[in-house]
Amino acid sequence: MDFGMLTRAVLSMGILGGLFASGLAYASVKFAVEDDPKKQQIEEILPGVNCGACGKPGCASYAEAVANGELGIDCCPVGGAELAEGIAKIMGVAPACSTERKVAQVLCQGGNEETFDKSEYKGLPKCQVADMEENFKSCEYGCLGFGDCAAVCDFDAIVMDENGLPQIDTDKCTSCTKCVVECPRDIITMAGVSEQVKTKCKSLLRGKEVKVACDKGCIGCTLCAKKCPVDAIDMVDNLAVIDHETCVGCGVCVKVCPTDAMVETSF
Amino acid sequence: MEGISNLAMLFVAAAITNNFILTQFLGICPFLGVSKEVPTAFSMGLATTFVMTTSAVFVWVIESFILVPLGIEFMRYIAFILVISSFVQLTELFVKKVSPPLYKALGIFLPLITTNCAILGLALMISMEGYTFIESTIFGLGAGAGFTLAIVLMAGIRERLEFADVPESLKGAPIALLVAGIMAMAFSGLAM
Numbered sequence: 001m002d003f004g005m006l007t008r009a010v011l012s013m014g015i016l017g018g019l020f021a022s023g024l025a026y027a028s029v030k031f032a033v034e035d036d037p038k039k040q041q042i043e044e045i046l047p048g049v050n051c052g053a054c055g056k057p058g059c060a061s062y063a064e065a066v067a068n069g070e071l072g073i074d075c076c077p078v079g080g081a082e083l084a085e086g087i088a089k090i091m092g093v094a095p096a097c098s099t100e101r102k103v104a105q106v107l108c109q110g111g112n113e114e115t116f117d118k119s120e121y122k123g124l125p126k127c128q129v130a131d132m133e134e135n136f137k138s139c140e141y142g143c144l145g146f147g148d149c150a151a152v153c154d155f156d157a158i159v160m161d162e163n164g165l166p167q168i169d170t171d172k173c174t175s176c177t178k179c180v181v182e183c184p185r186d187i188i189t190m191a192g193v194s195e196q197v198k199t200k201c202k203s204l205l206r207g208k209e210v211k212v213a214c215d216k217g218c219i220g221c222t223l224c225a226k227k228c229p230v231d232a233i234d235m236v237d238n239l240a241v242i243d244h245e246t247c248v249g250c251g252v253c254v255k256v257c258p259t260d261a262m263v264e265t266s267f
Numbered sequence: 268m269e270g271i272s273n274l275a276m277l278f279v280a281a282a283i284t285n286n287f288i289l290t291q292f293l294g295i296c297p298f299l300g301v302s303k304e305v306p307t308a309f310s311m312g313l314a315t316t317f318v319m320t321t322s323a324v325f326v327w328v329i330e331s332f333i334l335v336p337l338g339i340e341f342m343r344y345i346a347f348i349l350v351i352s353s354f355v356q357l358t359e360l361f362v363k364k365v366s367p368p369l370y371k372a373l374g375i376f377l378p379l380i381t382t383n384c385a386i387l388g389l390a391l392m393i394s395m396e397g398y399t400f401i402e403s404t405i406f407g408l409g410a411g412a413g414f415t416l417a418i419v420l421m422a423g424i425r426e427r428l429e430f431a432d433v434p435e436s437l438k439g440a441p442i443a444l445l446v447a448g449i450m451a452m453a454f455s456g457l458a459m
Contacts, residue, residue, distance in 0.1 A: 005338060008337045012333050013345060020349060023357075
């Protein structure tokens with residue numbers, strides 16, 4: 001073993017490495033790029049989980065996007081309103097809450113009690129399958145009740161009740177919209193928490209047919225539209241459609257509805 | 268006079284007849300990765316040329332004054348990689364400072380110049396061929412110019428391909444590889 005060669009190799013490489021390292025250290029100071037101080041401050045208060053929910057690949061890119069005005073201060077659902085306030089302070093803007101919190105809403109009240117089965121369904125107990133196979137349920141627009149939505153919910157916010165309808169725990173709902181996508185009958189929608197009344201029916205059938213199919217369906221009687229003091233309700237395809245911009249939440253429609261299809265929401 | 272014509276020959280050989288990408292098939296990764304737009308490809312070519320030329324100089328110095336006199340030629344790879352990665356770092360810092368948009372456009376391919384085999388290949392060729400200091404510099408410059416030429420040509424073709432009616436199954440990478448193959452054939456014709 002030639003120790004001289006070993007020493008020479010170690011020493012020369014060590015010195016070389018040291019030289020290059022100091023050269024680079026000097027260059028990194030000389031070519032230092034000043035990051036936007038706002039970006040750094042924002043990055044510090046961000047959750048730092050790099051989940052990508054804001055649409056950017058990570059917290060650092062979101063901080064950058066906020067700092068140069070590309071994205072708003074409230075795009076981080078993880079940090080929520082508290083974080084938006086913090087970012088607002090750094091950016092020197094008012095802590096505007098531009099987007100209202102939305103939660104999933106089931107627009108059907110046709111459970112086992114309200115509806116009946118025209119035939120016995122023998123397929124897989126999944127809504128997606130049942131929707132394809134046959135019209136076994138009296139209402140062809142209503143909830144199939146196999147709980148695909150509950151299964152897809154990552155936050156345990158949906159539970160199927162005894163009546164075979166999904167119940168949404170609005171505190172647990174994170175507005176991820178997975179259930180909205182999952183439901184083959186498009187019964188679930190996202191509703192802003194300020195929307196106080198909802199037509200809990202999606203049936204486009206005429207009143208008579210609805211009455212046969214379900215006890216709580218919208219029969220298109222137009223009573224609510226007539227009684228609404230602010231004219232916030234329009235009848236579209238035999239369904240009462242509420243304009244939530246004009247709705248004042250007086251609850252008259254809920255009282256006059258003969259089938260209880262109009263429901264006051266509770267968040 | 269003969270010295271100069273020799274150097275010119277060396278430059279042309281490194282840049283065209285022995286083009287690193289298209290006849291020696293070194294550095295294919297950035298060749299395919301950063302050749303979607305001509306300006307970006309050109310900048311990538313310049314960055315690589317810078318690293319190639321400076322590395323060539325330093326590699327020659329280290330080879331002749333450290334490795335050979337000390338009899339530790341077996342440390343070649345480590346020493347060369349050290350040189351290359353240092354210069355890539357330097358280039359990265361420089362590009363980030365001077366042109367952040369370019370820094371973003373080059374993305375991962377900028378630090379990946381470190382592992383670009385074209386550059387280590389260049390360093391090893393310099394020590395194998397026993398070039399002089401001037402020859403090494405010219406060789407590095409020629410290799411860089413050849414790299415830039417190839418990548419800019421490729422980008423030019425791919426820009427036009429964007430609007431071409433390419434069969435569905437050939438869209439994207441397959442047609443790029445086909446183009447690269449045809450370009451390589453053309454360049455090997457020059458070496459005859």
